[in-house]
Amino acid sequence: MRTQTTHERELTAPVELCLPNGRLNPAAVGWARHPLVTTDGIGRGSFGWGRNKRWEYWAVTTPTHIVGITVSSLDYASLHQLWVKDRRSGEEIDLVAISPLSGSATLPGTLGTGSARTRTKALSIDIDELGEADAGSPGTRLRAVSPRVTIDVLAERPAGHEAMGVVVPWSDRLFQYTVKDVARPAGGTITIDGVSHRLPRARSWAVLDHGRGRWPYSMTWNWGAASGIVDGRTLGLQLGGRWTAGTGSTENALSVDGRITKYGDELDWEYSQGDFLAPWRIRGEHLDLVFTPEFDRSAQTNMLVIGSETHQCFGTYSGTATDEDGTTLRIDGLFGWAEHVHNRW
Numbered sequence: 001m002r003t004q005t006t007h008e009r010e011l012t013a014p015v016e017l018c019l020p021n022g023r024l025n026p027a028a029v030g031w032a033r034h035p036l037v038t039t040d041g042i043g044r045g046s047f048g049w050g051r052n053k054r055w056e057y058w059a060v061t062t063p064t065h066i067v068g069i070t071v072s073s074l075d076y077a078s079l080h081q082l083w084v085k086d087r088r089s090g091e092e093i094d095l096v097a098i099s100p101l102s103g104s105a106t107l108p109g110t111l112g113t114g115s116a117r118t119r120t121k122a123l124s125i126d127i128d129e130l131g132e133a134d135a136g137s138p139g140t141r142l143r144a145v146s147p148r149v150t151i152d153v154l155a156e157r158p159a160g161h162e163a164m165g166v167v168v169p170w171s172d173r174l175f176q177y178t179v180k181d182v183a184r185p186a187g188g189t190i191t192i193d194g195v196s197h198r199l200p201r202a203r204s205w206a207v208l209d210h211g212r213g214r215w216p217y218s219m220t221w222n223w224g225a226a227s228g229i230v231d232g233r234t235l236g237l238q239l240g241g242r243w244t245a246g247t248g249s250t251e252n253a254l255s256v257d258g259r260i261t262k263y264g265d266e267l268d269w270e271y272s273q274g275d276f277l278a279p280w281r282i283r284g285e286h287l288d289l290v291f292t293p294e295f296d297r298s299a300q301t302n303m304l305v306i307g308s309e310t311h312q313c314f315g316t317y318s319g320t321a322t323d324e325d326g327t328t329l330r331i332d333g334l335f336g337w338a339e340h341v342h343n344r345w
Contacts, residue, residue, distance in 0.1 A: 005286055005324055006264030008166070008249060011036050017212070022047030023172040029249070033162040033260050037177050039212035040109035043073065043102075048173065048214045050075050053345070054107050056116045056127055057209040058142050060153055061227065061335055062199050064088055065190050066314060067151060069144055071116045071125050073102040074345055077306060080104065080118040080125060082144045082151070084192065085297070085314075092297075093192070095146045097123045111179055111210050122146060130154070139184070142206070153188035153199065155206030161258035163208070164238050168249045176213030183227040183236030183255050184208070202229065207236075207336075218344050219243055222269050224282060224291065226317045226336025233257055235334060237289070237317060239282055241269045252284065254321045254329075261324040263287070273340065276311045280338050289319035289331060291338045305344075312339040 009030035017028045018041030028037055043052045055072035068083040080097045097104070097120040108114030116127040126143040139156040163181035170176075186206040190197045205227035222241035229235070236255030244250050245266055252263035263286050271280040276298070280291040293313035300309050317334040 005322075006031070006250075006262045008262065008264050010262075011165075014038060017041060017167065017175075017177050024167075024169055024175045028167050028177070029169050031164065031166040031249070031262055033164070035111040035163070035165055035179055035210075037165060037167060038110045039177055042109075042177075042212045042214065043075070043107075044109075051174065051214040051217075053176075053211060053213055053215050054105075055209070055211045056107065057211075058127065058140075058155065059207045059209075059225070059337070060142070060151075060155075060186050060190075060199075060204065061207075061314075062186075062190075062197075062204040065197060067153070067190060069125060069127070069142055069151065071105055071107060071118045071127065073105040073107060074306070076101065078102050078105040078118070079306075080120065080123055082123055082125065082146050082149060083297075084149050084151075084190065085295075086192070087294075090295075093146075093148055095123050095149075097121075098303075110212075140206075140208070142188075148193055150191040151188075153186050153190070153206065155184040155186050155208070157184065158258055162255070162260040164251065164253040164255075164260050164262060166249050166251050168213075168244050168247050168251070170216060170247060174214050174216055176211065176215065178213075178251055179208065179210040180225065180238045180240075180251060180253070181208035181210070182225050182238050183234050183258070185234075215345065218342075220340075220342045222338070222340055224317075224336065224338040226334040228334045230330060230332050230334060233329070235321075235329065235331065237321070237331070237334060237336065239267060239289075239338070241267050241282075254287070254323060256323050256329065259324075261286075261322075271338070271340070276313050276340070280313075282338070287319065287321040287331075289317050289321070291315055291317050293338070307344040309342045310339065311341075312337055
C-alpha cells in the first residue's frame with residue numbers, strides 16, 4: 001500500500017504553463033513525474049519582460065571530477081558557464097560568458113522539444129536529446145568546448161526513469177516551472193589540457209536543473225541534490241528550501257531506482273552562514289539528513305542590475321529517507337551538493 005507523502009496535485013496530462021494573456025494557468029499548478037508542462041509562453045512577447053528566466057543547468061559528478069554546465073537567458077542578459085573541479089588536486093577551471101540580451105542563448109521553449117546551445121568567443125555548449133537509435137540508449141548528450149576543457153558526456157535515461165517537475169506560483173504574474181532530474185547514469189569523457197578522463201560506470205552521475213518562469217527581482221534559495229548507489233539501489237535526493245515557502249508547492253523528492261517519491265512539506269535547513277563547511281542538517285516529515293561538505297564553491301558578482309552570492313558546497317549525505325511505500329531507506333555517503341544562493345536578477 002502506498003502512503004500519502006504530498007498534498008500537492010499530481011499532473012498526469014499535458015498542460016500549458018501560461019494562459020493566452022501570459023499569466024499563470026491555474027491548471028498547471030502541481031507536480032509531475034514527466035515533463036508534461038508546455039512552457040513556450042515564457043520569453044515570448046513583451047509580457048513580463050525582464051522577469052523571464054530560462055535555463056538549462058547540468059551537473060556531472062565522478063569520483064575524480066565535477067562539471068557544471070549552464071546555458072541561460074535572463075531577458076536582458078545571457079549567462080553561460082563551464083566549470084570543472086578536479087577533486088584530487090583541487091584545481092578549478094571556471095569560464096563564464098555574459099552577453100547582453102538573449103542572442104547567444106538558444107533554448108527550447110519546452111523541455112525535450114529541442115536543443116540548448118550557446119556560442120561565444122571562448123565557449124560553445126550543445127545540449128541535445130538523443131533517442132536509442134542515436135546513442136545506443138536514450139539520454140541527453142552534453143558537450144562543451146573551451147580553451148582548456150572539452151566535455152562529451154551522455155546522461156542516460158533508463159527505461160521508466162522519472163524526474164520531479166513542479167510549478168511554483170508566487171502570483172499569477174510571477175511563477176516558476178522547474179524540473180529536477182537526479183541520478184542519471186553518466187558516461188563519456190572529460191578532457192583537460194589534452195588529457196582525457198573517462199567517466200567510470202556506476203560511479204558517475206548527471207543531474208538536470210531545468211527552469212522556465214518569471215521571477216521576483218530578489219530571491220534567496222537552498223538547493224541540495226545527490227546521486228549514487230546504496231545497498232544495491234540507485235538513489236537520488238532532490239531538496240529545496242526558502243524560495244517555495246508560502247506558495248503551497250515544494251520541489252522535494254526522493255528517487256529510488258528511477259521512481260519518484262514527492263514530498264509536500266517544507267524542509268528545515270540548519271547550517272552556518274559563518275562557516276559553510278560545518279555540517280548541514282536537513283529534516284522533514286519523511287527524511288532526516290546530515291550533509292558533510294568537502295569544499296565550498298563560493299562566488300560573488302555585482303554588475304549593477306545583476307548580482308549574486310553563491311555558496312555551493314559539495315560533499316556527502318547520510319541519514320534516512322522514506323519512500324512512497326513507507327519504507328525507510330538508508331542514505332550513506334551519497335555524493336552531491338547543498339547550496340545557499342541569493343540572487344538579484
